[in-house]
Every structure is written in C-alpha cells, then in structure tokens.
Amino acid sequence: MGEGQKMSTSHLLKRADFIFKSDNDWEDVLKKNLNRTANELINELISSELKGRGGAGFPTGLKWKISSEIKADEKFVICNADEGEPGTFKDREILSRVPFKVLTAIAVCAYVIGAKKGFIYLRGEYFFLKDNLQSAIDEFERYCRKIGFDFSISIFMGSGAYICGEETALFESMEGKRGEPRNKPPFPSSSGYMNKPTVINNVETLAHTYTIFKYGSKRFYDLGVQFSRGTKLFSVSGDTPKPGIYELELGMSLVDFVEEFGDDDTKAVQVGGASGFLVPRKRFPETTIGFQGRLVGISLPTGGSMMLFNSSRSMYNVLDNYLNFFAEESCGQCTPCRVGCQQLLKGIKAVKRGEKNAAYLDKLLKLAETMTYTAKCGLGQSVANSFSSIVENFREEMIY
Amino acid sequence: MNAIEESRVNTTVIDEIISRHKGKPGELLTVMEEIQEASEYKFLDDDAMEYLSSSIKVPLSQIYGVATFYSFFNLKPQGKNSIIVCRGTACHTKGSKILLDDLSLLPGCKEAFDSGESSFTTEDKLITVKTVACFGQCALAPVVAVNGVIYSNVTSEQIKKLLQNLKEDNKDENLRLS
C-alpha cells in the first residue's frame, strides 16, 4: 500500500461535459478515424485506459485488440443497451440525445476488428427510443455508403429480462433462445454472437470511445485517478433534490458526492444498482468511486447508479425489494443464484418475523459469500452484494 | 371465453410475420412479439405457438421456454387497457407499493398478486395490471405506464381517478394519468 498512499486517491467532485455535448461532428470523427490503422486506434484506446462502463470494468482497448487478432469469416459489434439495473438510466439518455456518437463508435470498432455488422440490443422497456434511433441509423448508414464504408447496424429489441444485460445471455437472446448465460471461456472476443468473435460494449463505453477518438487518449487519461481514468455518467436517484444524469470524473469521494446530491439527511448510498453495494454514512469518507485498484479505502466499480436513501427509509424494505427483484430475475439455471436468492429473501423475512434468530443472518452472510464465489455468471456473482453490505451495516434494521 | 377463442391470430397473419423476418437474427423472439401484437387480446395462444413451431421448425417446447422466460410475452388474454407499475427500487422507495395497493382494489387483483401471479386482468378484459422490474426512469419515481405511455411522479389520487375514469367512460382523453 505504500505506493498508493503517496498518490492522490480522490478528488473533489468534478463535473465534465463530453458525452452530451452536442458537437455534431460525427461525420468528421468517423472519416478521420477510418483513415487510421486498426493498430493506431487500438493503441489510442489502450493508452486512454478506458474500462468498460457497464460495471465489470474490462479494459476496452484490450477487448477490441483480442477480437481484431482472431481470424474469422464473420465478426460482430454489439452495443449493449439492455440497461436493466434498477437505478440506472444513463444509456437511455445517451441513445436519445447523442445517438450518432454511439453509432460512430460502433462503426470504428467494426473497422478495427473487421466486422461488417453491428447490433444495438435495446432494452424492451425502451421501445419509445426505437423509432428515433432507427432514423439515426438510416442516416448513419447512408453516410457510411457515401464514404464507401461497408457496414450496417440493426436494432434488436429485448423482450424483458434483466439477465440479458449479461453479455452471453444477450447473445442467447439474440439467437432466439432463453437468455441463460453461457460458460466462460470461451469469451465473446473469440466466440460470442453466433459463436463468432464479438465485441460487446455498453452504450456509455462506446460514447467514451467517441470522446477518445475525437480528442485523443491523453485528454481522457488526464481525467480521473489512477486505475480509474476518465469520466463516467452517474444516474442519481432516490432521496435527492436533483435526480438526473451527471457526467463526473472518476475517483470522487462519496463524501463529496453526497455533499452535492444529498438532501442533508443521507443515511446510505447504494452504488451500482441492485447488484451493487450499499455504503452507510459512516463509511462515506473512505469510499471512492472508481475501479478496484490499489487505492486507499474502498473503491467501488459501478455501472453508474447512485441511489441515495435518507433516514426515513427502512433498509430492510430496500433489501427486500432488491432480493425480490433477483429472485424473479435470476435466469434460474445455476444453483447459487436461483436458490440462493430465494434463501436470502425468505431468510430476512423469517428473521424479521422472529421465526429464525438473529444469528441466522450470519449463516446467510456465509451463503452470500458462496454465491459470490460460485455463481455461473457475473450477475449471479453480484446478486448477494446488496445483501452483504446492507446486513453488515444495518443489521439492527433487519432484526427489529 | 368464446370471444377470445374466436380472436385467435389466423395463420395467414402468422405466415406473413414469419416471411417478413425469415433468416434474420433472433427471428424467433421478433416473430413471437409480432404475433402477440397481432392478437386482439395481446397474448400468445397455444394454437399460434403450435403453428409457429411447425412453420419455423423450432420445437414447441423451446418456444414455450422462451415465452415464459421473457416478461413481454403473455400466455393469457390481456385487458384492453394496460397499467404497468414500476417496482424498481427508486419507485418502490417513493411509494409504488401504495399505487399497486390502489390498483389491487380491483376485484380479484389482490388475490392474484398474493398468489404469485405477475399480472392481473379484470374479468371483463378491460384492464390488465402488471409490474415491471424497472423502467429506467428512476429520477422520475414513482413511474407508471398506461397503455404504453410512461407517467412520472404518479400519485395515489391520479391512480384512483384513472380507475374511476376507466369504469365510468372509455373516452381516450380520460385514460391518462394527469
């Protein structure tokens, strides 16, 4: 940790304005970048240190690189717009306000890896975005044809399943099947949609690549802190006087965040949606929002959902809501997630009703750990996060 | 039930939908959605699924597995009007449960939800009440969609008024939350 202590670990809340800036220069950005070599573009991304903004935080440049190096007759780029995490609504805003940035990024990615076909997997609940997005695609494709770039993009509408935000479940869904996550390996970069090399990126990640391709990697890299470079969109909701979407530099402290967005009565913040962690007030100072690296204190990766709770809220009710959600929305194929969620949900109810003693919560905490270690997919591995963090910090609310 | 029996999607419509999507990726889900859309009561009946299965050579059990997996597919006839309440955390925190309780005053509704059903349709097929995991409109919680239009910061009074309007007259302008 010695090295880390010398570095600045967090900074005051800094707003940024890249993603929603309406700069209407996508045609230039596209043309300019299609004239660069794939390697240049990959290196640009790698040196920006952009990490996936869907929540998992895989380095985006590396993802593109792997797919670009695999030989295949067909490759795909998929924009993951299955934004289903409760408390997250940034992708909806991006697609409705700056669709061309995302389309440009998809096209550049396709150029880098050698794909001719891109998809936007749009969450079914966002049906109202579809028509405008389709007209944007039509215009975009016209331009591609004009500049002689052979590429097309289709919208694929989801049919209402949270789990399809998981990339391999999303592929299954696109292939007309139940959205049940696959075993990894193989990873999508080598075997994704239709078992072809596929780059799948979150909407926001792609929007950031636009920033990087437009301004260069340095501009992006200089924002944020070590291991967590650049900016990020945050969906702020709950007990806040100003709910909405904000672009902020990564690495901010939760104290500063609550200072800005809280209602002076903030009791806890759920970071990262239902599958994220609850941070109680006493731990705000030691918590920074970014990707896990050797930062001091707790660093939380996040898909961007920040839900504030004030002292009028029962954390038991919040947890009950999360667990109900997961018990329903787990795909149900693997044991730890399918049965574990039911046990956690029914377990806290049983404790609340006095049918199980308080020590049963400790058994459930151990179970939560097992769920994290053993579930088949990334979502299954994170369903118990909210349980653990709420029970550890608000145990008394679970019991009384 | 007879009206529903008669309203089943006819096979020429299904053929047309299939031919429009033939060979496209994820054909099955898209086709199923459109067949459901084409049905008067917005649901997938067993005949339609059987016909689809034999037309596109996808096992019927697989179609059923898919239909039950995704929340968009209905296996029962739906009401003329749909009211969807978001039960995401933000909406839940901001009182979506109260809105759902208001709707549960519809005869039979409470019983249906208590027995684990995820949707309820009134006997006269006028209203279907459903919940959704999250609309992604958390900044505007609580959120309710009525006939596909999303309304924010919905109050109990609005819901009660809507129910009354639905019962008393069916004029379109009164079927909104405002």
Add this chain to the structure above:
Amino acid sequence: MEKRIKITINGETKEVSPGTSILDAANQSGVIIPTLCYHKDLCVAGNCRVCVIEIAGQKRLAAACATPCEDGMEVLTNTLKVRNARKHIIELLLSEHNADCTSCYRNGNCELQKLASDYKIMTQDFLDLVPFRNYTIDNFSPSIIKDDSKCIRCQRCVRTCAELQSVNALTMSYKGEHAQITTFFEKSMNDVVCTNCGQCVNHCPTGALTERNYIEDVWSALADKEKFVIVQTAPAVRVGLGEELGFDPGERVTGKMVSALKRLGFHAVMDTDFTADLTIMEEGSELLRRLKEVIVEKRGDVKLPMATSCSPGWIKFIEHLYPDFLNHLSSCKSPQQMFGALVKTYYAKAKKIDPSKIVSVSIMPCTAKKFEAARPEMRDSGFRDVDYVLTTRELAIMIKQAGIDFLRLPDMHFDRLMGESTGAGVIFGATGGVMEAALRTAYELVTGREVPFKNLNITPVRGMEGLKEASIKIDNPLKEWSFLEGVQLKCAVAHGLANAKIVMDTIKKGDADYHFVEFMACPGGCLGGGGQPIPTNPEIRKRRALAIYAEDVGMPLRKSHQNPEIIKIYKDFLGKPLGEKSHKLLHTTYIKRSSF
C-alpha cells in the same frame, strides 16, 4: 506431436492435451470431483456448481466441468473454501428438493442423496422452499412419472430429450425462483410429443423422473392362486440386471436371472429372444416381399427402405414427427408384443390353460414398452396381450424384496415352448443386432448360403457409431429370388432418436437409397434403454454390448431360422411367415399423431 499443457492438481503435476476440462484432468489423475448436472452423454451445462474448485490466483471458484485447463494452472480441489462452497450448494439443492428420501423411488440410488451423505449434511440450516411451491406430480403417462418436487433443475432431462433424442418434449420454462422443467403449457407427458423412451428417467439424478412401476401389481398377480403368471425377458436385461445386484457392468447373468424369476414365483419363465427370432422370420420375409413388390412388380405404393419396428420409442417418434412415413415401417409387432399375442393363444392352447387366467409379464430394458403394451391395438389374443411391463430396475427391486441372494443363485434354463432362442435373438439387445440377425437369415434364405462374414459376425453394423451402413451384394440367389441377382442390399442402422432423425430427414428428402434401416430409440440400442440400470453411460454401454456379443458367440445356434421352437411354431400353429395367422397375431398398424 500434439501440444501438451502442464497443470498441477492439488500439487501434483499433470500433462494434458489442450482443451481438457479440469474435471477430466482430475479424473485422469485419480482425483474425484463430485458432479450433478454433468453427464458423459450430454453437453456440459455448468449449472449445478457442485464441481467447483479453486484455481490459484483467482478469487472466484470455477466449475471443473466447464473450465478448460490452461498451461501453468494450479488447481485445488479440496480446500476449506471449496468444501464450504460445495456444502452450501448441496444444502441449497436440498432446500428446494422434496427430500423425503424414505418414500422416494430413487432412495438408495439418488445422486443428490449420495452427495448429502458424502458431505454429511446433518442438519438443514436453510429454509425448506418446497412448501412455497405448488408442485404437481404428472402420473398420467403409462411409462413415466414426473414429480417436480424432486427436481433440482440440473436440466439433464432437457438436454437428453434434445441432444440424444431430438424429441424436445421437455424444456426449461419460466425463470428465477419459478424456473422449472416442463412440457409445452405444462401438459402431461402423456399428452405431448414424448416417446416414453425413458432416457430422461435414466439421466435424472434424483427421483423427479421415474418409470411408472408395476411391482405391486405383479406381486399381486403372483399371489393370486387363480392366475398363471408367465414372464418373458428381453435380451438386454440379462446384460444389465447384474449391475443392480452386485455385479460389474458387462456381466451376463442369464442363468441367475431365470433362477431368480422362478424363485419369485413365475409359473413359466420364457425368453423374448424366442420372438426376436420370430420377428426375423416375419420381418425378413416382409423385406423380401417388399423388395419383390418394388423391383419386380414396380409397385409405387410399397416403400423402401423398410424400417424396423421393434423399438416402441422409435415407433412413437415416427408417429409424432414423420406421420407421412408410417408406410416405411415394417408391420411386425415388436418381439414383446408378438410374445404377448402368442402366450394367450399358442402357448395357452398347447398347455391347455385358460387364457383369461394367464397374466403375461415382460421384463424390459425399456419404459416405452409399458406404453406399447397399453396400446389399444395390442389385444389381438382377445385379451390385453402383455399385462405388465417391468423394467430391468423393477425386476432388481423385486429380487431384493424377495430376499434372493442373487450372487449365489445357480444358473437355470428358460422354460420350453417359447424359451428357446438363437444368438440372432440375443443380439437384438444391441444396436445393429436386428440388422445383423435379419441379414444372417435373409441372405441364407435367398442364396442358400451363409452370410459372407467371418463367423457370421457382421461387424460393420456393430459398435457405438451413431449411424452405421453396410451393404451386401447378392450373387447367385436361389431360383425363387433370381430378381435379386446382383443387387447390392443396402442397410443402415441408427440408434438414439437424434440419429434416427438424421436418417428420416434423408429419407424425407428422397436422398436415401437404403433398402432396410434399423432404428432404435435409445443410444446403444436396448442395452442402453431407458429402463436399464442407472447409471448408463458410454463406457457401461460398451461393456453391455461386449456381453451381448459374447452371449451370441456362446449360443449353439446363431441364426433365427434354425431355432427349433420357431420351426415348430410355424409347423404347429402359424403356418408360414406372413401367413393369415401371423397377419392376425404378429402384425400391427400405426397411428398418425400430432407433432406436439
């Protein structure tokens, strides 16, 4: 040289080829990793998570079945973390499982129960989730009972029904806490495309899918002084039964089985192999007749290839999924049903027993036979031809219940009149066996000479290849068959309904130039039947097949037409193959069924 990669398992270095799963690598090194959703017959699902192991440097545990070895990987299979996680997973599975073991049909042979025992799950900490569910038991099928309260959602049955059988009667439906294995709209197994093959039963790790058992009915019949209870045993039973009663797979227990049946109190113990030989006479004659009708008479209404009709799972499959091709099926009943029809006519007459007093029981490696026996067409004797069908497993249960020390039983012979058989009848139990038996007889009938294969072993149709082909050129036929001069008789063998589907699709397209095709519903043929001992897997099927062919070689007679009891029944009762009596008792018709 193939590239090899090095991994360590619990500290011991091991070289494996790339792509090897951690589970296989561990097994090769003598390290046992428990599994549940894994089955050697099926693709890897990685669902149950029982096989989780630790990989050095990774925080999360990995499923050994679904994770390929990587060079330099350090695998740990027995750490505290692994044991705790595994125990949790077993406890979770038990919490959604109706763990009323003492009243479960699979008590004593349940994979979940074994895991619970191995890991000594002494108390159930977690809440019992079963009461929260509205579980149903589907017991409408004459073959299979589906009890959802025992299901642990491993999806082995779903994969079996799809991958091995291409039937797709079962699916995973709903999601999350509601996820369950169902048919279309949760209909009964009896009302869907299910072929009753029982492969799902054989692949189910728990008691969620079991055969409908008729053990008590048979005990009652045996106790009824008024009744004369006759039993027939299918060829594959004798190479499987031993596994349930203390023998290793591949042990032939024919003589002990006969002794055991006698001790159970059956009045006559006879052999389905006898009617297997009879099937060859009828089916072989039918094939030759069809060849004549097509080649000489140029009849367009007669179809080739002719398909065998011994396997009731296959019959229901073609009735459901290829209803326009039923005229390819041989009209011969299966050996079980030929036997049933003859027991209450020929045998009853010869032994002067009132057929209404006869209870006809069959021991089959098969669950589809239960359905077959219940088909309304199967009453040509004037009674239900076969009253009760028991699987190999059910027979083993009766033997145990009767307190018979199977290992120490003397060998005994089948009773006469319908108990004599040849090696040709025995090999009906293996894939390719019907074809081989038919060729041994048909070739000789046509040419007057033995089939041109060393020791009568027609090896091209043997083995576990999913699709097998063979052709025999007919030279110098007897005068009656001169139209076959120079004809290449082309045959194919398919086992497992997924392979049957491949052949049927070729026939449908008009691309198949076969004359004769053997279809068996189950992988490996009857020896891998849905009613055989659990587990059945590729290795065990191979061993049972070896036993079948060893039994064949050991028989004094190896061609159906040499069976003296066959010669006798044609002389005393049937007249000739395809004759009037045969037509009435030994042949049947088929029904078009819905493809759902």
